[in-house]
Amino acid sequence: MRVIGLMSGTSCDAVDAAACDLVQGPADGALHLIPLGMVSEPYPEPLRAELAEALPPARTTLADVCRLDTRIGQAFGRIAVRADRELCCGRAELVASHGQTVYHWAAGGQVHGTLQLGEPAWIAEATGRTVVSGFRPRDVAAGGQGAPLVGLVDLMLLRGRPGVPAALNIGGIANVTVVPRRADPVAFDTGPGNALIDAAVRELSAGRLAYDEDGALAAAGRVHEGLLRRMLEEPYYRLPAPRTTGRELFHEGYLRSHLAEFAQLPPQDLVATLTRLTARTVADALRPLGATEVFASGGGVRNPVLTAMLRAELAGTPLRTTDELGLPAAAKEAYAFAVLGYLTLHGLPGNAPGCTGAVGPRVLGSITPGRRPLRLPGPPPVAPRSLAVRADGADVRTCASP
Structure with missing residues (x-):
């Protein structure tokens, strides 16, 4: 068909x-x-x-x-x-x-x-x-x-692979599917993928830009550790799987509310921090599940700064793309x-x-x-x-x- x-x-x-x-x-x-x-x-x-x-x-x-x-x-x-x-x-x-x-x-x-x-x-x-x-x-x-x-579909695609394979999609929201060796598979939304990064870029550019092309802003900035710690306090990240979220939670107003307690940050530092937030929350979600390889897809894989941060956060767990499985x-x-x-x-x-x-x-x-x-x-x-x-x-x- x-x-x-x-x-x-x-x-x-x-x-x-x-x-x-x-x-x-x-x-x-x-x-x-x-x-x-x-x-x-x-x-x-x-x-x-x-x-x-x-x-x-x-x-x-x-x-x-x-x-x-x-x-x-x-x-x-x-x-x-x-x-x-x-x-x-x-x-x-x-x-x-x-x-x-x-x-x-x-x-x-x-x-x-x-x-x-x-x-x-x-x-x-x-x-x-x-x-x-x-x-x-x-x-x-x-x-x-x-x-x-x-x-x-992730289960059908990953079934039979050695170890504990995982699929990761980084769209506006990031989600994972993990296929453990001796346990039931699990899938859930980890939190923001590109949603908060895009929201910041739109706001900072007064709507002229829709996203951080090639991670250029993030590459020019430094992660603000205080803001990162504050955003990692979000209760959603501690909900048990299965869990799901969307722009109902991670939107422009959410971002503004977290920035209110911090002095104005350079735009590139804000984008770098939000990029690290996505990488950290994805890795934190995968780590307890023992993923041995991660196959990524979605618009986020086109951001080299995000993928580099994600590789660092995964600490040695191979990060690949679904192209290696035959799906662009x-x-x-x-x-x-x-x-x-x-x-x-x-x-x-x-x-x-x-x-x-x-x-x-x-x-x-x-x-x-x-x-x-x-x-x-x-x-x-x-x-x-x-x-x-x-x-x-x-x-x-x-x-x-x-």
Whole structure:
């Protein structure tokens, strides 16, 4: 099955579309993924600004939510059409859309609800393809955290590796999946990935810059140990797994409240401190779990200062990228949702209850039919337990029209 996975993370800056062929192995029960490439487009600036103005802790209206749901859905539909044309030669069979998370209702260590915008009807109408969307709510309804949902795909990808492998994604929020040798797997959000760094850069540049490109500001600064200690007192870091968080906690106002008790810091020192905070909290989360290797993905891996700090904090534990597993670090999350969409269409669970805290495995998401009559495939004889990434497929990126 040829599938397009659509993803926009908590940085709320762009939509990624990754295409792949997924083939169930008849003998080994593995799901074989053949990457076909990725395309990415930033949100149109008016939409990005409207989205930023509506995110917590800002107040918004139902009219704003309706407009955002439509415009985000249209943006997802446009890039899905492009991915089908440029990566799939117009032969995509399924689109799996994560949507844009705008609120994750977490309180008292429990998630009570979650909201992703990007109406799938716009994607189905634009592409003519069946769309699977709304993955998180079913896990939440079953008592889970609804995040990180890629935990099941991480388990499939890492299962069988020696030692205690871990997957790390550094988006706006950082999350990990760890596969211990003699214990159940665990997955959770460690805390801010790029969220606070980006918030500081936006504020310091009066909105002219969206992020610390190549870690240039952090590289020019020095970590303020007092501010770092103060920020490490955040109670979230001591909650037991599974736990999840988002921009509902780590936002511009959160950052301002912590800066209030300190004299004005040089901009580069503030960014260096926040970069160290991300590296420290990730390493502190992984250390007790005994990770022996870490495979990183997400936008954070493009920041050389962050990755250097993370290597130092991990103190000898190898830090690699998912490229070594066959999945480009920038596209890994989009590929993961392509896999989850495939599982849903085949009637297979897409959550890992031990990772999210759900009471059991659940088939995730809702299905929006495309232009053709909806015919669901039957489940495979054996549910896939592992994910094998193969690079032997034809490079179909040459099929784009001139």
